[in-house]
Amino acid sequence: MAFGYDEQGQPSFLPVSSPYALTTTEVGRTVEDFAIAADNAVAAGFDGIELHAANGYLFEQFLNPLVNDRTDRYSADLMQNRLRFTLEVVDAVNARIGSQRVGIRFSPFGQISDMPPYRDAEQTYLQLGRELADRRIAYMHFMDQSGFRVASMSGRVSDEVHSLLRKLRPMFDQGALILAGGQTLAKANELIALGTIDLAAFGQPFIANPDLVARLRNGWPLAEPERKTYYGGGAEGYVDYPPYRNGRALIAD
Ligand SMILES: Cc1cc2nc3c(=O)[nH]c(=O)nc-3n(C[C@H](O)[C@H](O)[C@H](O)COP(=O)(O)O)c2cc1C
Structure with missing residues (x-):
């Protein structure tokens, strides 16, 4: 089920078509779609774009080895293959609008949309951090679903996300780290003072x-x-x- 508008134009949860695996050629086209969309956004006057690689959407379906059951060069048997789609999109978008106009959003350890937890999740996001630092994008934005789920402004940051951010900080030092999910002013100020993040999102x-x-x-x-x-x-x-x-x-x- 997904949120949408029914035949009467009323908002509701609607049944969706069955998902299918993109062919390798279709993945390439999807990469190009993101580049075109980024171009359009900048032409329309936006300062930049945020790639949404969080919350169980398409990017995470490649990144999570328990969801990704592909057998081509995007397959889960090698980490570099799981990351390939995300990095190809970043490269394509950077080439079109410039890396300083590009940010990306992740939800490591999140389980929205039945994303199963996996053993090397931290390693996956650290490797992404290294690759994205090389590509000099403007920021990485993390959504901590534990804080979001508990309550608005709970001030809670999961240990896993906190530890990941601490490890990413020195390797992703040219861009900003953003954290969202249950943030409070006090918690945001504390994390910024510690140097763990640069910005908090609400x-x-x-x-x-x-x-x-x-x-x-x-x-x-x-x-x-x-x-x-x-x-x-x-x-x-x-x-x-x-x-x-x-x-x-x-x-x-
Ligand atoms: C009503 C509502 C709807 C949301 N819908 C989506 C969504 O469709 N996709 C998504 O990735 N995040 C969605 N979010 C999450 C927000 O993008 C954001 O990450 C989150 O609200 C930040 O945490 P906070 O609300 O605790 O500050 C939604 C949040 C709310 C409150």
Whole structure:
């Protein structure tokens, strides 16, 4: 099942077609699709693009050796083969828009969409870090699903993700490391002060706090998002939370 719009145009969970393995030629075309999309994004005025290699989507289906059952040059028997699709896309996109406009998002150790845990996950992401450092992309963005699952602003970072970030830091020193998932201002400041990350990203707190940046900057209290309105498809619970105080200056902050 996937989230989409039904025949009446109503948002709902819909049955999807059965997935099939791309042929080797189709993988090449998909690489090219990403390059074209990146070009289009920059032509439309975006500063850059983020490749979404997290949360069980296509890139992770190549990276995870327990999901990847290919037998071609993208197969799981060699780590370099599992990484090949991701690195080919990065190379193609870099060639089109320049590596400083490219970031990538990962969720190591995450199990969304039934991604099974595997033994050399840390090694996989360290190797990716080395390869991406060589390619001089702008940033690596990690989504820690444990923090995301527990609660918005739980401040929890899993030991696995923390340890990975500490090991990546010295090898990925020219680009930024970003962490998302259950972040709090205090935790973000602590991790930045330790040099573990350069930036923290927030998701859910923005839903309930349209003026989140001003609230964090000024120490104002945060509103809690209503989880039951997530994925509702309408405006309710997404765009109707008020700012902390009414006033143009605050919103413009
Ligand atoms: C309502 C909602 C829907 C989301 N949908 C997706 C999605 O479709 N794909 C995805 O990769 N991440 C999705 N995310 C995760 C966000 O992209 C982001 O990584 C996450 O919210 C950051 O953690 P935080 O909310 O704890 O700050 C979603 C998050 C929320 C709250």
